[in-house]
Amino acid sequence: MxxxxxxxxxxxxxxxxxxxxxxxxxxxxxxxxxxxxxxxxxxxxxxxxxxxxxxxxxxxxxxxxxxxxxxxxxxxxxxxxxxxxxxxxTPWVYRIHPLAQGDLMLSTHTGLIGWPQAMFQDEQGRVLVQGEHGIGLLHSNDMDLLAAGLQEAEGALVHRASWAVPPVDPDTLIAARTRLRCVAGTSTGRRECSFTVHPIHSADVAERFKFDPNPEVDK
Missing domain, CATH: 3.10.540.10 (duf1285 like domain)
Structure with missing residues (x-):
């Protein structure tokens, strides 16, 4: 598991x-x-x-x-x-998939489907998503899909959208390079989500989210 x-x-x-x-x-x-x-x-x-x-x-x-x-x-x-x-x-690269009902579906570069939990934007304008599987950079091809849900509220960027994890095999819904799949314990359904897009500096991402970008073999 x-x-x-x-x-x-x-x-x-x-x-x-x-x-x-x-x-x-x-x-x-x-x-x-x-x-x-x-x-x-x-x-x-x-x-x-x-x-x-x-x-x-x-x-x-x-x-x-x-x-x-x-x-x-x-x-x-x-x-x-x-x-x-x-x-x-980042250790993950996220993709956004639009579904027929107007919902959005989030997957990692390895095909894992899950829920978004937070969003960030670095000094270069790149968007990072904290999902169930960890922190990841949003693929540059999906920035337009994200932008459709962006609003300005009290001086901050907020992303509002309906997200879904389908109860059926997600690989039957979307054609992807890597097979899409859910893991045990991930809840299915749809959620209306609102995320403030917090600023973050790229140099701080690895330390904040506790991963090693340049791992070496144990000495």
Missing amino acids: LSLRNTLEQAVDDLVEKALARWPNVPAISGWLKLNTQGDWLLTGPVPEGLTISHPRILNFMARNYGCEPDGRYYFQNGPQKAYVHLVY
Whole structure:
């Protein structure tokens, strides 16, 4: 199952569990995998710098096996080997999906559906969403969808919209690069939400939300 801190620690695939049982002491690695601000995985190790991973089966495998250590280091569990992920900004990149009823649906770059809880804007105008799965940057392609719900109230920006987590398999509603899915414990339904968009400085995000953007292997 999945457990929450400010982020999710994801249960691994059966295939990965079997590999861990067979090879329990494979050393972890760092410095070869990066998550950029568009939610893309980039290889940065002994391959051409910045090679983007795009194969759907690989993307879905990575999505299912992306997790976080208690100390805030994010990783991809690649079979028996843990690969720590360099985060260009945040550990999650959020997408907004408009539904037929006019509701909005929020997902992470790994396809996890959940509820928004707070919103922020940094000094570059980028919007960050704190969701059930942690803090994440809103994908730049979805700024117009967000802007439709923005209002000014008493000198502050406020976002008002109806959000939904559908009771049906969300992957049947929206065509997405990575399979959309809900996790156990996430409530379904629709909510009218109003969030003040708080200012935040990008340099403070990692410390405030307790994640390590440049994780290293334990010494």
